[in-house]
Amino acid sequence: MPGHGHHGHHGHGGQLTPEQQRQMIEQDLRLAKNLGKIKHKIVVMSGKGGVGKSTVAANIAETLQSLGFKTGILDADIHGPNIPKMLGIEMLEDEFNQYQFDTFKALVEEGIVGKDLSQDEQKEYIETKKEEYKNSMFPVVSPSGLKVMSMAFLIDAIDRPIIWRGPQKTGAIKQLIADAYWGELDYLIIDNPPGTGDEPLTVLQTIPETDAVIMVTTPNVVSQEDVLKCVKMVELMNIDKIGLIENMAYYICPHCGEKLNIFGKGNGELFAEEMEITYLGDLPIEEKVSDSPNKEATISTLDPSDEVSKRFVEIVKDIQKEFTKD
Ligand SMILES: Nc1ncnc2c1ncn2[C@@H]1O[C@H](COP(=O)(O)OP(=O)(O)OP(=O)(O)O)[C@@H](O)[C@H]1O
Numbered sequence: 001m002p003g004h005g006h007h008g009h010h011g012h013g014g015q016l017t018p019e020q021q022r023q024m025i026e027q028d029l030r031l032a033k034n035l036g037k038i039k040h041k042i043v044v045m046s047g048k049g050g051v052g053k054s055t056v057a058a059n060i061a062e063t064l065q066s067l068g069f070k071t072g073i074l075d076a077d078i079h080g081p082n083i084p085k086m087l088g089i090e091m092l093e094d095e096f097n098q099y100q101f102d103t104f105k106a107l108v109e110e111g112i113v114g115k116d117l118s119q120d121e122q123k124e125y126i127e128t129k130k131e132e133y134k135n136s137m138f139p140v141v142s143p144s145g146l147k148v149m150s151m152a153f154l155i156d157a158i159d160r161p162i163i164w165r166g167p168q169k170t171g172a173i174k175q176l177i178a179d180a181y182w183g184e185l186d187y188l189i190i191d192n193p194p195g196t197g198d199e200p201l202t203v204l205q206t207i208p209e210t211d212a213v214i215m216v217t218t219p220n221v222v223s224q225e226d227v228l229k230c231v232k233m234v235e236l237m238n239i240d241k242i243g244l245i246e247n248m249a250y251y252i253c254p255h256c257g258e259k260l261n262i263f264g265k266g267n268g269e270l271f272a273e274e275m276e277i278t279y280l281g282d283l284p285i286e287e288k289v290s291d292s293p294n295k296e297a298t299i300s301t302l303d304p305s306d307e308v309s310k311r312f313v314e315i316v317k318d319i320q321k322e323f324t325k326d
Pocket residue numbers: 046048049050051052053054055056077080194247248283284285286287289290291292
């Protein structure tokens with residue numbers, strides 16, 4: 001990952017060198033420390049791409065934050081990280097590095113870091129730590145106070161694809177999870193890459209004590225078969241709290257208010273029952289939640305009195321009731 005250290009990338013095949021072993025242990029320690037003050041961790045997944053997983057993850061996170069819970073969102077998608085864009089806080093590597101330094105500087109000036117330093121000593125301390133803190137991982141705080149970490153912050157051009165080799169990919173995902181300083185959080189929502197491949201599996205394996213997994217699907221059978229595979233994978237990881245959200249399930253006619261099931265009546269509830277997972281409800285197709293190009297941000301533009309916002313509040317309350325007892 002450009003400019004952000006080289007830990008976590010151990011060689012493939014062969015034995016680990018003592019140095020590589022040491023780095024892995026250190027990463028595990030950082031992971032335990034950085035995730036240690038998070039009360040609940042919820043992973044959002046989907047059997048296939050494009051079903052609205054990121055949209056749902058971002059909305060759930062914003063809803064929790066708006067209800068007064070300290071919330072973070074981790075965008076674990078390393079190919080198409082779009083959570084920052086959805087939240088209107090896009091930033092590339094240079095800007096992110098500057099943000100890191102500014103955050104560190106503020107912490108020193110507020111006396112949170114380097115407690116007993118005089119003003120002159122603070123200045124000197126900031127100067128000596130300058131380079132080090134450009135490579136730190138403070139999440140970016142959105143206008144609503146949501147803490148956000150994404151691979152999108154660690155790339156230097158939005159239009160240039162990152163070419164990862166297999167072990168680099170899992171290394172980058174682990175680093176993103178292990179190295180972010182979340183501090184105290186009530187909830188961390190993780191937007192997992194789609195499917196059942198190496199990447200979503202790495203996320204599940206790396207995050208300790210996941211409270212629950214939420215599957216996002218759309219009302220068609222093909223997508224349900226993919227969800228089934230995903231549920232099986234999650235169960236293999238010994239996570240038994242699994243919920244299902246059926247996204248884009250209906251459309252509310254703007255003229256008469258009628259609920260139109262344009263893809264046919266969703267059978268998400270039945271499906272969830274068959275799989276013995278918790279049905280968390282459905283969501284409408286709603287232009288307000290789509291990231292249409294004429295909008296700056298997806299979620300922060302939602303009005304709390306909108307029907308979709310109310311649906312998200314209901315879903316969040318269900319998640320708390322079923323999974324986290326908050
Ligand atoms: N309920 C909805 N109503 C209208 N548009 C939606 C809704 N949910 C998602 N979308 C739109 O559908 C598209 C895909 O959504 P999103 O990016 O959240 O899916 P994803 O599952 O995260 O995709 P990927 O697999 O690429 O990460 C986006 O343009 C998004 O704005």
